[in-house]
Amino acid sequence: MxxxxxxxxxxxxxxxLPAVAEDEKTQLSFIRIxxxxxxxxxxxxxxxxxxxxxxxxDIQYEEAAIGDPIETVLNTRFAAGEGVDIIGHGIxxxxxxxxxxxxxxxxxxxxxxxxxxxxxxxxxANGTYNGHVYGLGYSVTPYxxxxxxxxxxxxxxxxxxxxxxxxxxxxxxxVKNDMGEVEFAGFCYPQTGGNLVELxxxxxxNGGQYIVDGEPVFGGNEKIAExxxxxxxxxxxxxxxxxxxxxxxxxxxxxxMTLINNAALTTMxxxxxxxxxxxxxxxxxxxxxxxxxxxxxxxxxxxxxxxxAAFKFISFALSQESTxxxxxxxxxxVTRQSLVEEYAEMDPWNYARSLCVTYGTGMPRVTWSTGFxxxxxEFSQNAVFGGMDSMEALEKAQKDIEFKIxx
Amino acid sequence: MKxxxxxxxxxxxxxxxxxxxxLSVAFPLVMTISVSLQTMNEIYSADPVIIPNKLQFExxxxxxxxGNWPRYFINxxxxxxxxxxxSLIINSMAGFVFARIPFKFRDVLxxxxxxxxxxxxxxxxxPVFTLLRNINIFGGGDSGLINTYTGLVLPFIAGSFxxxxxxxxxxxxxxxxxxxxxxxxxxRFSTYVRIYLPLSGPVLASLGVLKxxxxxxxYTWPLVATSGDEMKTVQVALTGFRDEGEIYWNLLMAATLIxxxxxxxxxxxxxxxxxxxxxxxxxxx
Numbered sequence: 187m188x189x190x191x192x193x194x195x196x197x198x199x200x201x202x203l204p205a206v207a208e209d210e211k212t213q214l215s216f217i218r219i220x221x222x223x224x225x226x227x228x229x230x231x232x233x234x235x236x237x238x239x240x241x242x243x244d245i246q247y248e249e250a251a252i253g254d255p256i257e258t259v260l261n262t263r264f265a266a267g268e269g270v271d272i273i274g275h276g277i278x279x280x281x282x283x284x285x286x287x288x289x290x291x292x293x294x295x296x297x298x299x300x301x302x303x304x305x306x307x308x309x310x311a312n313g314t315y316n317g318h319v320y321g322l323g324y325s326v327t328p329y330x331x332x333x334x335x336x337x338x339x340x341x342x343x344x345x346x347x348x349x350x351x352x353x354x355x356x357x358x359x360x361v362k363n364d365m366g367e368v369e370f371a372g373f374c375y376p377q378t379g380g381n382l383v384e385l386x387x388x389x390x391x392n393g394g395q396y397i398v399d400g401e402p403v404f405g406g407n408e409k410i411a412e413x414x415x416x417x418x419x420x421x422x423x424x425x426x427x428x429x430x431x432x433x434x435x436x437x438x439x440x441x442x443m444t445l446i447n448n449a450a451l452t453t454m455x456x457x458x459x460x461x462x463x464x465x466x467x468x469x470x471x472x473x474x475x476x477x478x479x480x481x482x483x484x485x486x487x488x489x490x491x492x493x494x495a496a497f498k499f500i501s502f503a504l505s506q507e508s509t510x511x512x513x514x515x516x517x518x519x520v521t522r523q524s525l526v527e528e529y530a531e532m533d534p535w536n537y538a539r540s541l542c543v544t545y546g547t548g549m550p551r552v553t554w555s556t557g558f559x560x561x562x563x564e565f566s567q568n569a570v571f572g573g574m575d576s577m578e579a580l581e582k583a584q585k586d587i588e589f590k591i592x593x
Numbered sequence: 594m595k596x597x598x599x600x601x602x603x604x605x606x607x608x609x610x611x612x613x614x615x616l617s618v619a620f621p622l623v624m625t626i627s628v629s630l631q632t633m634n635e636i637y638s639a640d641p642v643i644i645p646n647k648l649q650f651e652x653x654x655x656x657x658x659x660g661n662w663p664r665y666f667i668n669x670x671x672x673x674x675x676x677x678x679x680s681l682i683i684n685s686m687a688g689f690v691f692a693r694i695p696f697k698f699r700d701v702l703x704x705x706x707x708x709x710x711x712x713x714x715x716x717x718x719x720p721v722f723t724l725l726r727n728i729n730i731f732g733g734g735d736s737g738l739i740n741t742y743t744g745l746v747l748p749f750i751a752g753s754f755x756x757x758x759x760x761x762x763x764x765x766x767x768x769x770x771x772x773x774x775x776x777x778x779x780x781r782f783s784t785y786v787r788i789y790l791p792l793s794g795p796v797l798a799s800l801g802v803l804k805x806x807x808x809x810x811x812y813t814w815p816l817v818a819t820s821g822d823e824m825k826t827v828q829v830a831l832t833g834f835r836d837e838g839e840i841y842w843n844l845l846m847a848a849t850l851i852x853x854x855x856x857x858x859x860x861x862x863x864x865x866x867x868x869x870x871x872x873x874x875x876x877x878x
Binding site: 215217220226247248252262263266267437450452453454457 | 723834
């Protein structure tokens with residue numbers, strides 16, 4: 187038995203050989219949201235080039251999937267006092283993690299950064315909170331207005347730019363069966379889903395806002411009500427029911443126009459069946475150019491002991507060369523104004539994508555953004571699909587969000 | 594004996610019910626296999642596809658080519674092997690002690706161990722992480738045992754369920770066995786090794802199978818306790834088929850089916866132990 191115990195002990199010791207060799211270099215841990223292959227290859231390139239240029243710095247890269255995985259990893263690391271030096275994360279994390287003291291303000295670094303005046307203002311806004319810069323955007327996912335070129339051309343319809351044009355085109359392009367059910371949707375719009383940002387595109391496109399000076403302004407908001415009423419009147423005639431968590435019928439070839447996450451359009455664009463048949467534009471609006479645009483940013487962890495080295499890495503990853511390389515490798519729109527022309531040369535639709543980034547607004551940077559998401563979704567259900575009067579639904583939304591803020 | 598009409602109707606209905614139940618259980622697996630053999634266009638098609646137009650076996654190759662899968666499998670295999678072996682030793686020894694050796698506060702201690710079964714892993718995640726991060730023995734570096742195989746194995750080698758299972762098993766042994774062993778000159782440890790352990794085949798097989806599936810399928814702890822590609826296990830690697838815009842369902846399903854292979858093999862050869870493990874403790878000892 188002693189031999190067995192000795193064997194087990196020996197195994198434990200062998201197993202626990204250190205995973206990472208220690209050396210004199212500055213070690214920086216870097217975790218980014220998402221773990222898809224194209225991004226991984228891009229970051230491998232960035233890190234390799236950065237370490238070549240800065241042999242005294244070693245980047246320890248890791249990634250965690252979107253949603254619970256990234257939150258679980260970060261929460262555990264910070265709660266255990268370990269933290270992470272550089273974090274690639276989304277807009278929803280900003281307010282909560284700044285308030286939790288997980289992110290470091292980088293105003294001083296930003297002021298002396300060469301890309302300070304080149305980063306798109308809409309992208310920069312995503313990483314600012316309470317007047318301080320915390321994160322700088324590296325990945326943007328704009329919602330684009332996608333349309334079927336062949337379908338619109340066949341009907342002799344121009345790409346709609348206003349709500350009126352959208353409504354007319356959608357009604358004309360919708361095909362219904364004998365039962366009156368929509369078989370081919372003129373305009374695809376999700377009825378349910380986790381985060382109904384499509385409504386935001388219409389609210390912002392009408393010059394509306396949900397939040398002003400950090401306070402929710404649902405109650406009595408005519409701009410939001412107008413957007414909801416427009417959709418309420420249009421959608422029953424032109425839309426087919428689906429959830430934003432499902433495949434958009436437009437991507438399945440069952441719709442003429444839609445609002446869709448640029449990245450979710452990739453499969454359709456790569457499908458030879460739709461070669462040259464899919465167009466992209468800024469969403470039609472009611473006076474204000476607008477779209478929704480998600481954004482992942484690079485932050486420095488509040489526990490980082492080498493912030494100078496960490497920002498050196500961030501500025502390298504956001505340099506013109508890295509940003510263009512990223513657009514090539516990951517097919518993500520550029521975040522720097524000076525690169526829009528070069529980006530547009532890569533693909534004729536890239537200019538429209540850049541417009542959606544330029545006019546894109548992300549999720550609100552407030553600690554109650556999750557509550558906002560729930561209330562906005564409920565409002566959409568009530569006012570757009572549920573038959574409730576939009577002003578009444580807004581009053582309810584205001585009460586609900588105030589209740590959520592107060593806890 | 595002639596069966597009554599109602600008996601026949603009952604039999605037909607019960608078989609129909611079982612058939613529907615079996616189909617509903619099998620359907621997700623059938624869809625997993627089907628989706629793993631489809632193109633993304635078929636998956637996105639407006640009409641759901643069950644039998645793909647052309648079976649895309651290359652999805653399996655593509656899934657395995659996406660990431661360092663041999664490494665992930667080796668990592669999972671190492672972690673699972675050592676977790677199962679060490680946990681069987683520890684759990685059976687602890688079970689023997691609680692079943693056979695009287696000592697002060699034994700029952701209180703046993704109840705406390707049982708309480709551990711009611712605490713979800715999420716609750717202990719941060720304390721365990723902090724603990725392992727600060728253990729610098731066994732070759733732990735600045736991050737303690739985080740990102741080491743030991744760090745992945747240690748939290749799972751002793752579990753309340755295993756101790757409970759073994760204790761229940763040993764309690765059913767006749768006390769005369771201990772007396773006979775003592776007369777023959779065996780101490781407590783010798784009795785355990787020479788008498789109890791050789792008779793522990795059924796309980797160790799059940800516990801081993803459950804521990805194997807649990808460890809192989811463990812997701813949260815490897816997610817938190819590893820960093821970088823080198824230490825990833827298969828379950829963590831499975832999350833890699835999703836990006837900002839979409840989930841590559843065909844590759845994900847193909848990888849899921851491959852990642853489950855060891856479980857299918859173990860279940861096929863040891864399903865009776867799996868079931869007996871699940872039923873353990875359901876009858877009072």
